[in-house]
Amino acid sequence: MTNPTERALPANSVAESHDGDFGCTLMDLRKLMELRSADALEQINAQYGGVLSLCTRLKTHPVEGLSGNPADLEKRKRVFGHNLIPPKKSKTFLELVWEALQDVTLIILEIAAIISLVLSFYRPAGEGSELLEFPCACPVLLVAHFGAGESRFAGECGLPISSPEDEGEAEAGWIEGAAILFSVIIVVLVTAFNDWSKEKQFRGLQNRIEKEQKFSIIRNGHIIQLPVAEIVVGDIAQVKYGDLLPADGILIQGNDLKIDESALTGESDHVRKSLERDPMLLSGTHVMEGSGRMLVTAVGINSQTGIIFTLLGVSEEEEEEKKKKAKTQDGVALEIQPLNSQEGIDSEEREKKAVKLPKKEKSVLQGKLTRLAVQIGKA
Template sequence: MVTEDNINTARSIALKCGIISSNDDYLILEGEEFNRRIRSTPHGKDACHRFGISIQELEKLMHTRGHEGIKQLNETYDGLSGIEQKLKTNLMTDLSNDEIDLSIRIAAFSQETNVEWIEGVIIIIVAIVPALVTAFYAWINERQSRNFQSLVELDQKCNVIRESTVQQIPIKDIVVGDMCEIKYGDVLPADGAIIQSNNLKVDESSLTDESDLIEKHESTDLFLLSGTHIIEGSDKMLVLAVGEYSQTGMILKLLSTIKEQNNDATASQKVVLANVNPTSNEDDLDCVKIEKRSILHTQLRKLGIQIEYTGIAIVVLTILVPLVSFSIEQVIQQ
């Protein structure tokens, strides 16, 4: 229930703080409007003089723990009864719903900031920017993988049998179900199974790092893997896997997710690069393609570093913006 003392106290604080210009103005203020005015006025802190304890003292008290907290409560404030008197409350009957009294307590023990939009912007930045950076970096890796795959397939052709006729087509046009003619010196463009072989021996060191030749036959070991060398014999192969689902494709996909260091390549990468052209009389073209790949990776490394620096800058900004806003708000309130 609103008492005359409550009204007089609130009117005196409102006049002192500049919230109202006359005694009559107070009568037309509703509770929410009074709260807003008293909290938005820097002098609203004077309301804490009505109480025998400040928000800073309460905060310091709450930082104590265990027996130390009990000791400080008893020695400094004479226990909970002392706090009760200073806060002008009643442990038995609690606070009333008097809007005037509640408004005075809000002015004395709380702060209202007007920078909510900054928090929203920070949340948006923290949520969206990392996602955009991650998506962009994933797109760069995907483009790297496709460019490298195109480099491997550049000017490479393979003999396939279609409509009972041997046709020479680019290896990128090979599809599952094709029958390929494989001979000495070729690098397998896809994974497949032997249909008919003639003293076929394969170098699988690109996959296993073992230099021993593997003899392949339809009755013993009939599966052939892309990226391996045909050292002896010839074969007709049924294509079972192409592109990223072949052994070479899976290796390239794995390599695209690894951040490579300068002049550091794995054994699988070296073999794939060496197999760009199977014949020895095209070594010059191999060197040119390796150089192009090196330039591409160098550019990607630089881009990755720039993205990392950008991420660090964003993190620093997300920390500085709230701190600066908080500092400005504190200066204004003082």
């Protein structure tokens, strides 16, 4: 298959300029990568004049790629971002301890231990004195010896007296509660330490995988294996069967290229990519057939995979905030309800209209994620 870019553009026709700005912004490229098929082709041709003109704006060559100038690479990272998706903040040891304390069984044991400790230190007034003053007689010094479990009565007044063994058991009653509490503390610390060590091992393994993962990139006319984190916007990537795409891009040249986009869109069918039909390639998708070259247009959190991870993180934070607000607004909820059913219907319609976005502003991926969320909610 002939390569149209090689015929249309000489080897050194695109000079890299490190002083001037790029011909497109980060937001322009993000919006472009949200389009698919005919809409994407129309936008590329209308706004940029084709893929070759887009290469010119990004100061790269479709055949030789970037020159690898360190200053140019740093500028691209500063303008378009790094090809890294920041991992979710790991939990501290104290947070893991708090999570371990939420176990129902441990909560019951904690309550039992506290009650046992409180009762062990509780003494009724007048208890524990051997010298008792009776209203019917002179003070009597009680020195009798009693067996275990027995009780005696002093004089004719009928007052019970505890044996020394009973007093010893009462004084040692705090040991039972302390033992329960100590056991709970040991269980919590062991559980938290295990979770912390597992998370630390997972982070280390993830970092090692990211460092060892490499991709074929064309720079200065040579194909090199470059760490995924070093890929920048404007790079020319060589894609082939079995590759996991590390960034978003636009196909420059392809040979029977088929992509598995099920990780993003949920569609099990392989999508055929070509310059004439659908040249958009997304990060996180697998190359199932063919080969080709693509122009990298979005990396890191600005790629489609990065946007999804960002939205998921934001949604989790919003859900936590909503739960906190819901607890404080329970008492006010009845006051802000609509006065009649018609107002309730109108408010629901307004909310639906506010949530709905124009079709052109929603990507295929966002639409499918919305439908999936609705189906999960109905289930």
